[in-house]
Structures are given as C-alpha cells and as structure tokens.
Amino acid sequence: MQRLKDIVIHPFLIAAYPVLALLAYNIEQIDAIIAWRSLLLSIAFAGVLFLLFYLFFKRWKKAGLLASLTLILFFSYGHFYAAARLLNLGSLPLGRHRLLFPLFMVLWAVLVWLIARTKGDLRTGTQTANIIALIALLFPLIGFIQYGVNVRAAPAVGSEDPALAQPISVSTKPDIYYIILDGYARDDVLQARWEYDNSEFLQGLQERGFYVARCSKSNFAQTQLSIASSLNMEYLQELDPLYNDPKKRTRATLPATIRDGAARRYLEGLGYKTVGFESGYGWTDLRDADIFLKPEGGYRENVSLLGGANQFEVMLMDTSALILVTDATLKLPVMLKPDLQSHERMLREHILYILDTLPKVPRLPGPKFVFAHIVSPHSPYIFGPDGEETQNSELDTIVGYTNQVTYLNKRLLPILDEIIAGSETPPIIILQADHGWARDEPERRMRILNAYYLPAGGDQRLYENISPVNTFRLIFNNYFDAGFPLLDDLSYYSAMSSPYNYVPIADDRAGCDE
Numbered sequence: 001m002q003r004l005k006d007i008v009i010h011p012f013l014i015a016a017y018p019v020l021a022l023l024a025y026n027i028e029q030i031d032a033i034i035a036w037r038s039l040l041l042s043i044a045f046a047g048v049l050f051l052l053f054y055l056f057f058k059r060w061k062k063a064g065l066l067a068s069l070t071l072i073l074f075f076s077y078g079h080f081y082a083a084a085r086l087l088n089l090g091s092l093p094l095g096r097h098r099l100l101f102p103l104f105m106v107l108w109a110v111l112v113w114l115i116a117r118t119k120g121d122l123r124t125g126t127q128t129a130n131i132i133a134l135i136a137l138l139f140p141l142i143g144f145i146q147y148g149v150n151v152r153a154a155p156a157v158g159s160e161d162p163a164l165a166q167p168i169s170v171s172t173k174p175d176i177y178y179i180i181l182d183g184y185a186r187d188d189v190l191q192a193r194w195e196y197d198n199s200e201f202l203q204g205l206q207e208r209g210f211y212v213a214r215c216s217k218s219n220f221a222q223t224q225l226s227i228a229s230s231l232n233m234e235y236l237q238e239l240d241p242l243y244n245d246p247k248k249r250t251r252a253t254l255p256a257t258i259r260d261g262a263a264r265r266y267l268e269g270l271g272y273k274t275v276g277f278e279s280g281y282g283w284t285d286l287r288d289a290d291i292f293l294k295p296e297g298g299y300r301e302n303v304s305l306l307g308g309a310n311q312f313e314v315m316l317m318d319t320s321a322l323i324l325v326t327d328a329t330l331k332l333p334v335m336l337k338p339d340l341q342s343h344e345r346m347l348r349e350h351i352l353y354i355l356d357t358l359p360k361v362p363r364l365p366g367p368k369f370v371f372a373h374i375v376s377p378h379s380p381y382i383f384g385p386d387g388e389e390t391q392n393s394e395l396d397t398i399v400g401y402t403n404q405v406t407y408l409n410k411r412l413l414p415i416l417d418e419i420i421a422g423s424e425t426p427p428i429i430i431l432q433a434d435h436g437w438a439r440d441e442p443e444r445r446m447r448i449l450n451a452y453y454l455p456a457g458g459d460q461r462l463y464e465n466i467s468p469v470n471t472f473r474l475i476f477n478n479y480f481d482a483g484f485p486l487l488d489d490l491s492y493y494s495a496m497s498s499p500y501n502y503v504p505i506a507d508d509r510a511g512c513d514e
Helices: 010-026 032-057 060-087 097-116 123-152 187-194 199-207 223-232 254-259 262-269 311-318 323-328 342-363 397-422 468-480
Strands: 176-181 273-277 291-293 368-374 428-432 450-453
Touching: 010 032, 010 060, 010 123, 010 311, 032 060, 032 311, 060 097, 060 123, 060 311, 060 323, 176 342, 187 397, 199 397, 223 254, 223 262, 223 468, 262 273, 262 368, 262 468, 273 342, 311 323, 342 368, 342 397, 397 428, 428 468
Parallel strands: 176 368, 176 428, 273 291, 273 368
Antiparallel strands: 428 450
16 A cells, blocks of 8 residues: 555556447447557556646656646546537536536646645555555446356347257258348338338348248347347247346347257258358348358458547547547537447448348358348448438438438349349348338337249248247248247337336237237
8 A cells, every 4th residue: 555655557547438438328229449549548548637737847746647647538528518509507507618618627726736746655545546546447347347247148149949959951051141230110000100112122022032021020129139039039038037137237148049049050950151251230230150251341340540430539539628529520620530430331341241241141151141141231321322421420310221221122122133133042032121210209110111033932921910939930930840830920119228127019000910
C-alpha cells in the first residue's frame, strides 16, 4: 500500500477504464478485437498529458493528478451531454455544446488551478487516485470474467435427440443453402406501412419454383434468438433453462448455440461440408466451418492503426469530448471530416462479397450446407436502390429500408438462377428473414419473408404459416426420411433489454389462422 503513494499509475488506469467499461457492456454484441486501437490510443493520450503537465510543473505526482483530472472530464463529457439532452432543461439548455463545453472548460481550469497551487508532496492524493482507479477497473474485469463463465456454460444443444444420433445413408445429397436476409419484412407489412409493392419479386420467386409462405412469422424477434432457434430446429425455451428465464439477460451462449446447431451437426453426420460466410457480425459467423469465406482485407484486417473509426470507436467518441468532433462533421469541409463510416463501408463490403460469391459456391466439390447471413435490409442503410453507396446511413427509414429491399430484390433473382443452374443436383434453397423491420411494433416485427426452393416434390408438405423452427425438420423429413415431428408454429416477441421475457404474438392477416 505504501508503494501506491510513490508510483503514478492512475492516469493510465483511468485512460483504460472507459474503453474497458464500454467493451464489457457490449461484449456480447461486438468482437473484442475492435477495441484494441481505442485502448492503445487512450493510454497513449494519457501518457502525452502526463508528460506535458510534467514539463510545465516539473513534479510527477502533480502532473499525474492533473492528467487524471483532464482524462476524467474528457471521457465524461459525452455522458453529461447525453443526460442534459435527455432531461431537456428548458430555459437552461445544457444539451447544447456551446453552453456545456464552456462550463466544462471553466470547471477544468478551476480544478487545475487548485491542484497546481498545492504545495504538499501529494503522496496521499496519489495513493487515493491509484486505489480508486484500480477499484474502478475491477468492474469491467468482473464483467469479462462473467462473460467467459457464461460462454463456457453454453448448452450442448440437441445432444439427446435420438434422430440426430442415428447415422443415415442417403444416396442423393442436394446442396442446401440457408440464406438469412436480416430484417426482411413480409409483403403485407411492406404494403401497409410504406405502400411498397413487393409482388414482382415474390412472383419472380414463384416463377423459379419457390414456395412463398404468405403467412410465415419468425419464432423470435431478435437475430441471435431467431437463428439459434432455427438452426437447432427447436424453441429456445426447450434448449436450455437459461433461455426460459425472463430475468436473465446474457446472450453469451447464443453464438455457440448458433455455431453448434443441431441442423448443421445432422448434415455433417450425413457427410455434408459446412460453408460459412463472414457477415460483419461475429456472433453468426461459423468460423469453424469446413470452408469459411470472407473478403480479402475484410472486417478485422481493416481495423488498422490509421484506418477509419469502427463502430466501437464511434460509441466511445459519443460518450467522450470527441462527440464535439462527431457532431461537427456536418459542418466541416469534406477534406477535414473524420472517417466515421468505416463500419458501414466494411459491412457493405461483406454484403457485396456474399452476394458476389454465392453463385460460385456450386463449384465447390461434394454436398454442402451453405449458411449466409446477409445483414440487409436491416439498418444501417448503406445501399441505394441500384446498390449505390449512400452518403448517410441514417436516411429516413422509409427511403433507406425500402431502397435496400429494392436492391436485394434486383440482386437475388439472378443469384438464385446461377445457383440453380450451376448445381449438378437441384439444390435446396431457403430464403428467409430472421425477423421483420427492427423498429416495428411487435405484431408486425414478427412477419417475415420465408421462401423455399425444394425440388423433386419436396414442397408438397409446405404450408402457408410454416415458421423457421420447422424449416429443417420438414426438409430433413422430406429428403432424408428423418422422422422429426413438426412443432406448433408460434411467435415470441421479446425486447432487447429482456431477451428471454417472451410475449406470444398472433397473426391477423386474412387467411392466416393459427
């Protein structure tokens, strides 16, 4: 403890804290690797401040306290700004930079003056700052440990299903394409909400032999929950008690539940190779697939020291004084604007890569299970109707969302033609959304595009309200005589903050009786 009075480590610990705290809060939604640059630059920033204050005051302990004070105010500015805007203080508009920033500068100047005029040796202040910084860092570290424990607790899904344990000999093994279009709403929702007519695309699918389930709904309202359920051919509530506890919030086990899905394991038991694509969102990436495809210089490779800001860094900027920079980008000349849309461009790169590569997959030898999660038409809105790059990913939702639907429609039909024409054995193709428009009310959010290309009469058992949980059950029964019972097609809505607190959702489309 005595040692903490003499060493000055608190500026570096305080610089690391906001990065690690933000990462711990979002660890289930992002890849930790994208935070390394923020951590490095934040610590370097602390070192520069520490050195500058030392050069001016010639005292290490005083320089350390001044650097820590500056870092605390710097990293807390965005939080105060957001709180002031939320409170809407009326006659005292603190939610404006032109008032809040000068107040912060005055506060900083006063505190710097008070510390600078201190004559003592500051050993007690240094010890206190070191201890507080160490205690603060414990909280994100505990979060990381808890996340690791949750990941290790991932359920061994489907391991007791007797149908999955029985080896089956199948002479004809068609390639199976499972293409997820993130957030693609059902045609009646598109028409009712935005007067968007999707009939030409659906007709194009039907002309190619697809069955379009006009009454289909997702089983769950969120991507991770929905895909975990469909790839395991089971409702989450039946997979593990965790997924049936409304008080639980952790999503740490969902990536493993997706990666080790029962449908994949069943097909691999039949001799299928798994082909996966990097989506830009790591929790749906089958990185241990036999063939894992990603663009060269892709998502992780682009997170370089000098590259544009990734999504984690934008979040960090919005909670610190760097929000002054992000808010100023609308007024700055183009050549002076910081690059805050690199994440959108990287996501666009991934989507285009999947669309460009899918037609080439039939050339790969052997029977294949192909899983492609395309993060569109979900926001950010990065495609115009002809695929052009948009300048503002936060376009009006009507324009941005429907533009992406239009572009996907144009791309998908030729891609499907190429897959079918390039396959030696007619393939099985599932074109399915994980949920509807993300900002819709629960009833509409559950309504999804769900279309099947099941050759050789495989579509005879399809029905209008089939949901994702029964997709592979029906396909395996039709083509491999698997004997899976079909489940009731149910929809469970849950909010992002309470993923396992489910609310059953019915359908009110004419002719879509449960």
